[in-house]
Structure formats: structure tokens, C-alpha cells
Amino acid sequence: MSCNRYLLLLRMLHFVDNALALPRDHPDSDRLFKIRPVLDHFVDRFSEVYVPGKELSVDESLVLFKGRLVFRQYISSKRARYGIKLYMLSESRTGYVYSFRVYTGRDSNIDPPGCPPTFGVTEKIVWDLGRRLFNKGHHLYVDNFYTGVQLFKELFRVDTVACGTIRSNRKGYPRELVCKKLERGHCCALRNEELLALKFSDKRDVYMLSTIHDESTSPVTVWGQVAEVRKPVYILDYNKHMGGVDRVDQRLEHYTAIRKSYVWYKKLALHLFHLATFNAFIVFRDRSPESKMTFVKFQESVIESLIVVEQARVPREAVVEDVARLKDRHFAEHIPPTPKKDFPAKKCRVCFRRGIRRETRMYCPDCPSKPGLCVGACFKNYHTQKNFWEQP
Structure with a gap:
């Protein structure tokens, strides 16, 4: 397939009949109709x-x-x-x-x-x-765009626990946790049944909500730190599974x-x-x-x-062509001019069969198909070998 044909097909590519589209002001109009x-x-x-x-x-x-x-x-x-x-x-x-x-x-x-x-x-x-x-x-991890108290409660009801960062002003998140001052590296948590609200102080305060974790911490290696640093497990799991x-x-x-x-x-x-x-x-x-x-x-x-x-099937040479090109006498000539071109050219028959794109101004007028042929080895091979595309 040529590049132009591919671009033409791509231009005509549709997934639905546009005539079936509803008007934009229709209550059931679908903005994704074209790809639904x-x-x-x-x-x-x-x-x-x-x-x-x-x-x-x-x-x-x-x-x-x-x-x-x-x-x-x-x-x-x-x-x-x-x-x-x-x-x-x-x-x-x-x-x-x-x-x-x-x-x-x-x-x-x-x-x-x-x-x-x-x-x-x-x-x-x-x-x-x-x-x-x-x-x-399943364990579901979300960011602060989705995390909410009501959502996590309903997910827990359908046996799906969740963990995520949360915005400090979300409805239902405990204000006493938000207002509590913490030193860097410290955390604080409040539990209400299955919900665990957490605050961790690092470079900035991080607020989280989880129905998976508790308040446990784990040692981690921090670049540039000599002493052991401990971080809450919920922070480590969130960073590991959110990506x-x-x-x-x-x-x-x-x-x-x-x-x-x-x-x-x-x-x-x-x-x-x-x-x-x-x-x-x-x-x-x-x-x-x-x-x-x-x-x-x-x-x-x-x-x-x-x-x-x-592999493209190679068309079989006609018997008449084989007899004529292998037994008759042949002389190369210039391709005669046409109304559109004064110096026309043809693809060399031998080079083309070898996968080489080459044009020539010479051809054999004595062969029935009048093939274009490069003067020299191509002309000789075409008239002396049955499988002329094979290297001698």
C-alpha cells in the first residue's frame, strides 16, 4: 500500500454512521458518539x-x-x-x-x-x-482528587479497602488532626471504626485516609541521612502502588x-x-x-x-517470452520518445526482480514485452539465463 492510499483511507476512517447522530441540543446527545x-x-x-x-x-x-x-x-x-x-x-x-x-x-x-x-x-x-x-x-489507591470519607465507607461495605491522600478541608475529615502541630518525621492518627485518618509531617504536612493500614512505621534508607529514618507504612505503600x-x-x-x-x-x-x-x-x-x-x-x-x-508471488514468464529472449538475436536501443516525454525511461527488468529500483533509457525491441534493460550485465543475463534475476 502506498503512503497516499494509506492517508486517503485514514481520512475516510469513521466508526459510526454520522447520519444517526442526534442534534446537540437533544437531551440524549452524546459527545462521544463518533467513537462510542x-x-x-x-x-x-x-x-x-x-x-x-x-x-x-x-x-x-x-x-x-x-x-x-x-x-x-x-x-x-x-x-x-x-x-x-x-x-x-x-x-x-x-x-x-x-x-x-x-x-x-x-x-x-x-x-x-x-x-x-x-x-x-x-x-x-x-x-x-x-x-x-x-x-x-482488592486494595484501591487514589489521590486527593477522589479520596473522601463517604467513598471509603461505601467501598469498605463492598469488600474493597482503600488508601489515599486527602485534602485537609474534605467533609468529615477530623479538624483536630489538621490543627495538630507535628515535628518533622512524626505522625499522628485517629481511628473511627474502619476509617483511619492520618497526618505525617515531612517537607510538608501530608494528610491521608485509609481502611487498609494501621499506624505502624518501617525503616527506610534516605540519601544523605546517616541515622535510620522511619516512615509510616501507609506512606510507603501509597508511593509504591499509586503509579x-x-x-x-x-x-x-x-x-x-x-x-x-x-x-x-x-x-x-x-x-x-x-x-x-x-x-x-x-x-x-x-x-x-x-x-x-x-x-x-x-x-x-x-x-x-x-x-x-x-513474499509476493513472482509472475511466471510467458513461454513465448522465454523462447524469444533466450534464442533470438537482440540489440539494445534507446526508448523512442513519446508525446509527453522526449527522453522516456523504464524500470530495468533484471534490477526490479532483484529488488533494486533503477531506471534505464535502453530497452530490447526484439523481445515481445519490450523490457527496459541496463546495458551490460543486465542485458546479457536477461538473454542468456532462464532465471535471469539470479546472480551468475
């Missing part, structure tokens, strides 16, 4: 083909897009900064993306099944991402196929295809732990299997 079948397919398949480990994390990912889009987001901490935001639930150990959701604006309607009616938007996002894994004993989505972004950004000139839904679709390839690689490594294949090699093997690369 792709989203639904991957959300279902990601949760069907793999069982994640115990530790999971929820975080945001950003697909770079700087064009005009009503739900484009800005996140200063991300490499892309501007783009389409995805909420992701991933396995902490491998980065496997188990579930995801595309942000479509503040007015987007989120109503996952079984969700308490008193939940806010952030709580509903976590509930929607993790509902397929409830009642299985699942970041692990995905780091893997994908080195081998991205996305270009900035794509329309938003094509760019998002290509990102999801790339994400599906990463998930497939995680499944492959899980089923074949002895394999040393890298992610880039895995992608190449997937591409080769999809396009089914085969």
Missing part, C-alpha cells in the same frame, strides 16, 4: 480477558490534543498538558488498564449502577471504574503513532488501539513469564500478524 462503539468494546474486553492483582490505582491520563474541543482539559503535571482526559483504573504492579472513562465536561451525566445517590462526581467516577471488581478483596497509570503513560509515549494533525476522535481511537496493544502485552507476559520479548518487539509482531506479510 470503540469505547464500549474496549471497556468490555479489558475487563474480560485479565484478572488484575490485589493492588489497584485510579488516576488520570491525558491524550495530547491542542485543537478546538469543548471538553479539552489542561493538567499542568502531565507531559501533554492539553488534551482529552481519561480516568483509568489500572493494576499497580503491571499498569494493565482494567477500566477507563473519557471526561466530557462538568455537565456529563455519570450514574453507575449501585452507586449511592449522595455521591458527588468524583466518587461516582471511582465507583464506575471499580464496580466490576467489588466484593473481591499504575503513570507506568502506562511512560510505556506508550516512547512508541506513539499519534500525529498532531488528526481530528480528535481519530487521535483518541488510535490511542485506545495503542492502549489495547499494551494490555495485550501484559497478558502475553502473564501467560508466558519466561519470554524476554520487549514491548516494541511485541508491537512489531502484532503488526506483522495483522497485515499478513507474505
Whole structure:
């Protein structure tokens, strides 16, 4: 396939019939209509083909897009900064993306099944991402954008414990803990049934909420420190298990196929295809732990299997052509001019069969097909060898 044909097919790429789209002012209008079948397919398949480990994390990912889009987001901490935001639930150990959701604006309607009616938007996002894994004993790690007292209580009710940093002004977080002064390296905790509220003083005060941990500490090695330093276990576990989505972004950004000139839904679709390839690689490594294949090699093997690369069949020379070129007398001549070209050229038949792209102004007028031939070895081989493309 030529480059121009590929670009033409990419330009015509659609995932739905645009004639079925509802007007924008319709109450059931979907901002992701153009890519809805792709989203639904991957959300279902990601949760069907793999069982994640115990530790999971929820975080945001950003697909770079700087064009005009009503739900484009800005996140200063991300490499892309501007783009389409995805909420992701991933396995902490491998980065496997188990579930995801595309942000479509503040007015987007989120109503996952079984969700308490008193939940806010952030709580509903976590509930929607993790509902397929409830009642299985998973540990969920989230940042302060999602952490809340009511959310953690409801997750505990469905046998899913959680841990995360929390904003000090969150509703239900104990004010006496926030106001308490601590020396650097010290921590303080308050427990209320399954909930443990914690404060740790390091370079700055860190507030956390957990239904997993207690107040225990563990020795750690800090660069530049001679004496032993102890840190709370909940801090160490949070730092260890919170990076699942970041692990995905780091893997994908080195081998991205996305270009900035794509329309938003094509760019998002290509990102999801790339994400599906990463998930497939995680499944492959899980089923074949002895394999040393890298992610880039895995992608190449997937591409080769999809396009089914085969050696092109060499067309058989006509019998008349073989007899004429091997037995008759032949003399090279210049290719006669045409109405469009005064000095036309042809591909050398011998060089072409050897995989060499070379043009010549000479040809053999005595052969039935009048092939273009380089004067010298090519002309000689063509008229003296049956398999003229083979090196003598």
C-alpha cells in the first residue's frame, strides 16, 4: 500500500454512521458518539480477558490534543498538558488498564449502577471504574482528587479497602488532626471504626485516609541521612502502588503513532488501539513469564500478524517470452520518445526482480514485452539465463 492510499483511507476512517447522530441540543446527545462503539468494546474486553492483582490505582491520563474541543482539559503535571482526559483504573504492579472513562465536561451525566445517590462526581467516577471488581478483596489507591470519607465507607461495605491522600478541608475529615502541630518525621492518627485518618509531617504536612493500614512505621534508607529514618507504612505503600497509570503513560509515549494533525476522535481511537496493544502485552507476559520479548518487539509482531506479510508471488514468464529472449538475436536501443516525454525511461527488468529500483533509457525491441534493460550485465543475463534475476 502506498503512503497516499494509506492517508486517503485514514481520512475516510469513521466508526459510526454520522447520519444517526442526534442534534446537540437533544437531551440524549452524546459527545462521544463518533467513537462510542470503540469505547464500549474496549471497556468490555479489558475487563474480560485479565484478572488484575490485589493492588489497584485510579488516576488520570491525558491524550495530547491542542485543537478546538469543548471538553479539552489542561493538567499542568502531565507531559501533554492539553488534551482529552481519561480516568483509568489500572493494576499497580503491571499498569494493565482494567477500566477507563473519557471526561466530557462538568455537565456529563455519570450514574453507575449501585452507586449511592449522595455521591458527588468524583466518587461516582471511582465507583464506575471499580464496580466490576467489588466484593473481591482488592486494595484501591487514589489521590486527593477522589479520596473522601463517604467513598471509603461505601467501598469498605463492598469488600474493597482503600488508601489515599486527602485534602485537609474534605467533609468529615477530623479538624483536630489538621490543627495538630507535628515535628518533622512524626505522625499522628485517629481511628473511627474502619476509617483511619492520618497526618505525617515531612517537607510538608501530608494528610491521608485509609481502611487498609494501621499506624505502624518501617525503616527506610534516605540519601544523605546517616541515622535510620522511619516512615509510616501507609506512606510507603501509597508511593509504591499509586503509579499504575503513570507506568502506562511512560510505556506508550516512547512508541506513539499519534500525529498532531488528526481530528480528535481519530487521535483518541488510535490511542485506545495503542492502549489495547499494551494490555495485550501484559497478558502475553502473564501467560508466558519466561519470554524476554520487549514491548516494541511485541508491537512489531502484532503488526506483522495483522497485515499478513507474505513474499509476493513472482509472475511466471510467458513461454513465448522465454523462447524469444533466450534464442533470438537482440540489440539494445534507446526508448523512442513519446508525446509527453522526449527522453522516456523504464524500470530495468533484471534490477526490479532483484529488488533494486533503477531506471534505464535502453530497452530490447526484439523481445515481445519490450523490457527496459541496463546495458551490460543486465542485458546479457536477461538473454542468456532462464532465471535471469539470479546472480551468475
